[in-house]
Amino acid sequence: MCGIVGIVGTGPVANRLHDALQRLEYRGYDSAGVATLEPDGTLVRRRAEGKLANLSARLEKDPLAGAIGIGHTRWATHGAPTEANAHPHMSASVAVVHNGIIENFAALRDELAATGYPARTETDTEIVTLSVTRELDRGATPGQAVAKVLPQLKGAFALAFLFRGFDDLLIAARQGSPLAIGHGRGEMFIGSDAFALAPFTAKITYLEEGDRAEIHRDGMTIFDVNGKPVDREQHLSAASALMVDKGNHRHFMSMEIDQQPEAVSHTLAHYLDMANNKVDLREQLPFDLAGPDRLTITACGTAFYAGLVAKYWFERYARLPVDVDVASEFRYREPPLEKGGVSLVISQSGETADTLAALRYARAAGQHVMAMVNVAESTIARESDVIFPTLCGPEIGVASTKAFTSQLAALGALVVAFGRARGHIKPRAEAKMVAALTGLPGALSEALKADGHIEAVARVLSRAGDVLYIGRGTAFPLALEGALKLKELSYIHAEAYPAGELKHGPIALIDEGMPVVVVATTDELMEKTISNMHEVAARGAKIILITDRQGAALAGNDVAEIIVVPRVDPFVAPIVNAVAVQLLAYHTAVHMGTDVDQPRNLAKSVTVE
Ligand code: F6R
Numbered sequence: 001m002c003g004i005v006g007i008v009g010t011g012p013v014a015n016r017l018h019d020a021l022q023r024l025e026y027r028g029y030d031s032a033g034v035a036t037l038e039p040d041g042t043l044v045r046r047r048a049e050g051k052l053a054n055l056s057a058r059l060e061k062d063p064l065a066g067a068i069g070i071g072h073t074r075w076a077t078h079g080a081p082t083e084a085n086a087h088p089h090m091s092a093s094v095a096v097v098h099n100g101i102i103e104n105f106a107a108l109r110d111e112l113a114a115t116g117y118p119a120r121t122e123t124d125t126e127i128v129t130l131s132v133t134r135e136l137d138r139g140a141t142p143g144q145a146v147a148k149v150l151p152q153l154k155g156a157f158a159l160a161f162l163f164r165g166f167d168d169l170l171i172a173a174r175q176g177s178p179l180a181i182g183h184g185r186g187e188m189f190i191g192s193d194a195f196a197l198a199p200f201t202a203k204i205t206y207l208e209e210g211d212r213a214e215i216h217r218d219g220m221t222i223f224d225v226n227g228k229p230v231d232r233e234q235h236l237s238a239a240s241a242l243m244v245d246k247g248n249h250r251h252f253m254s255m256e257i258d259q260q261p262e263a264v265s266h267t268l269a270h271y272l273d274m275a276n277n278k279v280d281l282r283e284q285l286p287f288d289l290a291g292p293d294r295l296t297i298t299a300c301g302t303a304f305y306a307g308l309v310a311k312y313w314f315e316r317y318a319r320l321p322v323d324v325d326v327a328s329e330f331r332y333r334e335p336p337l338e339k340g341g342v343s344l345v346i347s348q349s350g351e352t353a354d355t356l357a358a359l360r361y362a363r364a365a366g367q368h369v370m371a372m373v374n375v376a377e378s379t380i381a382r383e384s385d386v387i388f389p390t391l392c393g394p395e396i397g398v399a400s401t402k403a404f405t406s407q408l409a410a411l412g413a414l415v416v417a418f419g420r421a422r423g424h425i426k427p428r429a430e431a432k433m434v435a436a437l438t439g440l441p442g443a444l445s446e447a448l449k450a451d452g453h454i455e456a457v458a459r460v461l462s463r464a465g466d467v468l469y470i471g472r473g474t475a476f477p478l479a480l481e482g483a484l485k486l487k488e489l490s491y492i493h494a495e496a497y498p499a500g501e502l503k504h505g506p507i508a509l510i511d512e513g514m515p516v517v518v519v520a521t522t523d524e525l526m527e528k529t530i531s532n533m534h535e536v537a538a539r540g541a542k543i544i545l546i547t548d549r550q551g552a553a554l555a556g557n558d559v560a561e562i563i564v565v566p567r568v569d570p571f572v573a574p575i576v577n578a579v580a581v582q583l584l585a586y587h588t589a590v591h592m593g594t595d596v597d598q599p600r601n602l603a604k605s606v607t608v609e
Helices: 014-022 052-061 105-114 124-136 144-152 252-258 260-271 301-317 327-333 353-364 402-422 428-437 440-448 451-462 475-490 499-504 526-538 549-554 568-593
Strands: 003-008 030-037 043-050 066-075 094-102 157-165 170-175 180-185 187-193 203-206 212-216 219-223 234-236 297-300 321-328 343-348 369-371 386-389 467-469 493-498 514-519 542-545 561-564
Touching: 003 014, 003 157, 003 170, 003 212, 014 030, 014 052, 014 066, 014 297, 030 052, 030 094, 030 157, 030 219, 043 052, 066 094, 066 157, 066 297, 094 124, 094 260, 105 203, 105 252, 124 144, 124 157, 124 386, 144 170, 144 212, 157 260, 170 297, 170 542, 180 252, 180 321, 187 212, 187 252, 219 343, 219 369, 234 386, 234 467, 252 369, 252 568, 260 402, 260 440, 297 301, 297 327, 297 353, 301 321, 301 402, 301 568, 321 327, 327 353, 343 353, 369 514, 386 402, 402 428, 402 568, 428 440, 428 568, 440 549, 440 568, 451 542, 451 561, 451 568, 467 475, 467 499, 475 514, 493 499, 499 526, 514 526, 514 568, 526 542, 542 549, 542 568, 549 561
Parallel strands: 297 321, 297 343, 343 369, 369 386, 467 493, 467 514, 514 542, 542 561
Antiparallel strands: 003 066, 003 187, 030 043, 030 066, 094 157, 157 170, 170 212, 180 187, 180 203, 203 234, 212 219
């Protein structure tokens, strides 16, 4: 994930910006840069490809004297990791650093070029620089220029701005990617997280969704999404003691749920060539993607459900048959595996004992072993032939959230790569699927806005003894994931069934007032799921429907609650639906007062079978 820092200081800030960037190195990056407003009133930047040591050498050779500046570590999304594409992006009047993806950058780029502001790099960030420059040229103040441009940008991102002629002003804006503001003595700071700012201050204010802050040495004004000045609480951060800090969240789990737009965006940046709407696998594979005639996926728990979604995708889009199994069953079942075939194990921690054993079983059978892991130096990663990383940062909450959606995003990209190689996904279909993946960070940010409503809905669940989850197609694994999240966090008994299976037994469970969570977003199966929903409603169930606007319009009157998620391509719908089932379980557990981050009897890394 890209990292952002900023300082309105009292002496030269370039070296301090560099130090703060070092504390963001753990997020991963491939180039870096800083810009300051120099005493002669000009904006000057230094940038370097590769590690921060290169930037440091550049600064040593050509020091900067400015007492106000911004800095950035870049993880390339649009455009190669070159110095020319590194941030800050600058015109004579503004310098910009940016984290996240501006989805509509291509349309904005054309429009800017037509009005005399042509782009020179392949980045989406330059579009922001040019748009703000145009407003400044038209006579806007920095605050007005940023306020005018922000609503034109689609996607999930964080931004920081530095302006020529304003030696006491930084502007920061958040839409989907977190930003922390640090309060010093006669100085103020901006950081992607409190950890970056820990050497400077422990007093942190987190911007909320849609916020824009005008930051001066002696304080700041925050404007909400409607442009109204608002107060945001100041926290004392523990980040200096502990690398990962909860920020202004009550639990790690809620922080990790909120991090999903950024986590997914960072993961996708690894797999996609967004500028060309293509999947671009960086991994060297020891076999031809068109070769295998089946794929075996093994995993445990939530990672298994990610594998189950992937089965639907691989079979439908890539026409590749998939066997998917929980690792603890697979390893002892003695399944015949074809020598030279391909296995994929999925694990956040990379240490799960059963998944590791499944990997070793496949290897012993002579298979090529691929692993999707979040912890790059884990045992599973070390023992695999190919590592497909999820890049969602450390996951602390025991219940997996951002790792799940990042796994799904990465699996979605793999499906496209296999489908293309096997001749089942043509360029136009690939562009459509990649566009659906690229739109995810924005859609996830949108889905998170249902938080307040879901908290209220969760009251219904917190009074239940049993809850049923149903769905069809890829909504079925999401029903399973919803039920797992609810039981592990709230200790309420929950089960999930394919909606079409109800009549074969489970419908007998339904009695008056039993909550049934129905996952049904727009696809070719939605109407069938909705009719299954009416069948349980007619038997007294209290329906909580997770759907998009189109589904909500079809829902009818026998639905107790509707949780509306954004309408997306059905391909990526499970990733958006994940947010709703996670928040529902999270808030139910909070209402019930259970230990959300460390539920009873559970461990984050299950290294015993
Ligand atoms: C549930 C959960 C677990 C893990 C499972 C596998 O919320 O987190 O079900 O998904 O223990 O863990 P990893 O992915 O580390 O192999």
